Amino acid sequence: MKKYIILSAILFTGITFAQENNPKLEAVGELVKTTYYFENGKVQQEGFFKNGKLDGVWTSYDANGNKLAVANYDNGEKTGKWFFLTGTNLNEVDYSNSNIASVKTWKKDALVTRD
Numbered sequence: 001m002k003k004y005i006i007l008s009a010i011l012f013t014g015i016t017f018a019q020e021n022n023p024k025l026e027a028v029g030e031l032v033k034t035t036y037y038f039e040n041g042k043v044q045q046e047g048f049f050k051n052g053k054l055d056g057v058w059t060s061y062d063a064n065g066n067k068l069a070v071a072n073y074d075n076g077e078k079t080g081k082w083f084f085l086t087g088t089n090l091n092e093v094d095y096s097n098s099n100i101a102s103v104k105t106w107k108k109d110a111l112v113t114r115d
Contacts, residue, residue, distance in 0.1 A: 031055065038063045050075070 026033040028048070035046040042065050047058030053076030060069040072080040078095040085091075088108040094101045 047071075047073075 024035040024037070026035075031048040031050050033046070033048055036044045038044045040063060042063060043061055044063075045058065045060045047054065048056040050056075054073035055075060056073060058071045058073065059067060060071075062068050067085060069082065069084045071078070071082045072095075074080075078098045080095060082093045082095065083090060084093070090106045090108065092104040092106075094103075
């Protein structure tokens with residue numbers, strides 16, 4: 001399972017640089033909000049760059065608009081908790097110094113929702 005999480009994390013970060021479609025760029029203070037789109041016009045991935053490096057929260061979606069992953073960067077470094085939604089599982093990967101510190105997995109039916 002850890003290999004799957006690592007592969008997902010690498011794939012998620014690689015999408016940012018492998019896009020063939022031109023992203024939408026928007027200045028937000030000292031940050032650049034960047035949004036990538038699927039061919040169908042739906043958002044594929046969005047987040048911020050600061051001084052040319054990934055920074056803050058990045059969110060990835062599937063072609064139907066469903067959230068797939070939420071990641072955090074600080075000055076280009078992977079940090080904090082990343083979440084990957086895969087089928088019936090929610091995977092939490094905790095990063096420290098851009099290295100995986102821990103991985104937790106929850107089954108969808110065990111999740112608590114708030115109304």
